[in-house]
Amino acid sequence: MRIGELAQATGTKAETIRYYERAGILPAADRTDSNYRDYSDEHLATLTFVRRARALGFSMAQVRELLALSDHDDKPCENVDQLVRQQLSEVDSKIADLTALREELGQLLQSCEADRIGDCRIVESLSASRARP
Amino acid sequence: MRIGELAQATGTKAETIRYYERAGILPAADRTDSNYRDYSDEHLATLTFVRRARALGFSMAQVRELLALSDHDDKPCENVDQLVRQQLSEVDSKIADLTALREELGQLLQSCEADRIGDCRIVESLSASRARP
DNA sequence: ATGCACCTTGTAGCAGCTACAAGGTCAAGC
DNA sequence: GCTTGACCTTGTAGCTGCTACAAGGTGCAT
Numbered sequence: 517m518r519i520g521e522l523a524q525a526t527g528t529k530a531e532t533i534r535y536y537e538r539a540g541i542l543p544a545a546d547r548t549d550s551n552y553r554d555y556s557d558e559h560l561a562t563l564t565f566v567r568r569a570r571a572l573g574f575s576m577a578q579v580r581e582l583l584a585l586s587d588h589d590d591k592p593c594e595n596v597d598q599l600v601r602q603q604l605s606e607v608d609s610k611i612a613d614l615t616a617l618r619e620e621l622g623q624l625l626q627s628c629e630a631d632r633i634g635d636c637r638i639v640e641s642l643s644a645s646r647a648r649p
Numbered sequence: 650m651r652i653g654e655l656a657q658a659t660g661t662k663a664e665t666i667r668y669y670e671r672a673g674i675l676p677a678a679d680r681t682d683s684n685y686r687d688y689s690d691e692h693l694a695t696l697t698f699v700r701r702a703r704a705l706g707f708s709m710a711q712v713r714e715l716l717a718l719s720d721h722d723d724k725p726c727e728n729v730d731q732l733v734r735q736q737l738s739e740v741d742s743k744i745a746d747l748t749a750l751r752e753e754l755g756q757l758l759q760s761c762e763a764d765r766i767g768d769c770r771i772v773e774s775l776s777a778s779r780a781r782p
Numbered sequence: 783a784t785g786c787a788c789c790t791t792g793t794a795g796c797a798g799c800t801a802c803a804a805g806g807t808c809a810a811g812c
Numbered sequence: 813g814c815t816t817g818a819c820c821t822t823g824t825a826g827c828t829g830c831t832a833c834a835a836g837g838t839g840c841a842t
Contacts, residue, residue: 572750572753572754572757573747573750597758600754600757600758601758603754604751604754604755604758607747607750607751607754608751610747611744611747611748611751614706614740614743614744614747615744617705617706617740618737618740618741618744620705621705621733621736621737621740622737624705624733625730625733625734625737
């Protein structure tokens with residue numbers, strides 16, 4: 517299949533697929549006589565894997581690790597497990613950060629009952645007196 | 650005060666402060682005879698404001714807007730209010746995304762009870778069969 | 783043969799910094 | 813007076829994960 521077809525099948529832009537190849541995430545495809553990339557079903561499967569992992573928040577480096585790990589069927593899967601745990605804990609701490617943020621923003625909103633910016637507590641509570649350019 | 654002092658006072662790297670100046674976020678400072686930047690208390694206040702807004706997840710563009718708004722004391726503060734509301738809803742949707750992610754990752758983890766990667770459901774559920782390079 | 787959709791490469795851009803390199807300045811210590 | 817070391821200056825390039833060109837080649841229908 518050509519790059520456009522693969523792109524459509526996986527919901528990825530063709531440019532992103534080429535980028536993955538350059539980045540060593542997706543193995544290079546065969547070429548047709550006219551130098552077009554010619555992808556196999558294996559490529560489709562790998563790209564699906566990559567996109568799903570990326571959507572789950574794994575970094576490119578982590579995806580590379582996952583790919584490398586999944587190429588060794590006979591190794592213990594502790595490592596995969598550990599990567600997932602690590603990702604889970606990163607997601608958890610992001611959620612915690614954002615929840616704290618949410619709280620602060622909510623309080624900011626409540627603090628504004630004024631009409632004019634001069635009296636606005638939001639600006640005030642971001643910082644008392646500011647430099648004017 | 651010199652850039653290092655301002656950096657320490659606000660928990661910002663000197664390089665970041667120079668970047669803010671280039672980016673038009675922080676007004677340029679006066680210069681000493683020896684061409685060192687010389688910051689005022691107003692700069693300190695502005696930078697504090699900027700860092701706090703950034704920490705609350707506002708983008709550089711939003712910070713620019715907030716700064717511009719807070720320079721017009723007599724305008725209605727609806728706009729500030731609206732920016733905060735917008736940011737709040739972005740944070741909310743990020744939390745929702747991450748929570749869904751958390752759920753999926755949790756299920757991934759549960760699905761792995763195998764010893765070998767070949768039998769590991771995690772790899773399997775990321776994608777059935779993959780291309781080998 | 784002409785149009786149009788697709789493909790190729792290469793390069794540059796986005797956010798928001800961070801990290802150099804190569805050099806200038808200033809205060810303290812000897 | 814001179815050196816050391818911490819600071820400062822500018823400029824440029826790098827990071828992540830794409831995305832967006834530009835300039836040209838290819839494939840297929842009309």
